[in-house]
Amino acid sequence: MESAEVKMQIMQEIKSKLLGLKEVVPAIESIEVGINENPNESFDIALVSTHKDWDALRSYRDDPNHVAVAKFIAGYREERACADFTF
Numbered sequence: 001m002e003s004a005e006v007k008m009q010i011m012q013e014i015k016s017k018l019l020g021l022k023e024v025v026p027a028i029e030s031i032e033v034g035i036n037e038n039p040n041e042s043f044d045i046a047l048v049s050t051h052k053d054w055d056a057l058r059s060y061r062d063d064p065n066h067v068a069v070a071k072f073i074a075g076y077r078e079e080r081a082c083a084d085f086t087f
Contacts, residue, residue: 017069027059
């Protein structure tokens with residue numbers, strides 16, 4: 001397991017890569033990434049992105065830029081939770 005400092009560096013890199021997708025993936029309307037500050041919770045990072053519709057979400061999911069970031073994250077991920085919804 002990484003030290004707390006190394007773990008934070010990795011999370012910052014993940015956050016930066018995710019936020020950078022806004023510039024290269026047209027299907028993203030907005031994107032926010034937060035690093036958990038509550039040590040009593042299980043997950044380290046939260047991603048919230050908005051898309052015009054379900055087709056845009058699928059386009060984002062399949063975009064090669066997103067796929068590359070997802071592969072990077074997969075190298076560190078232990079668990080994942082996801083909720084897709086319309087509001």
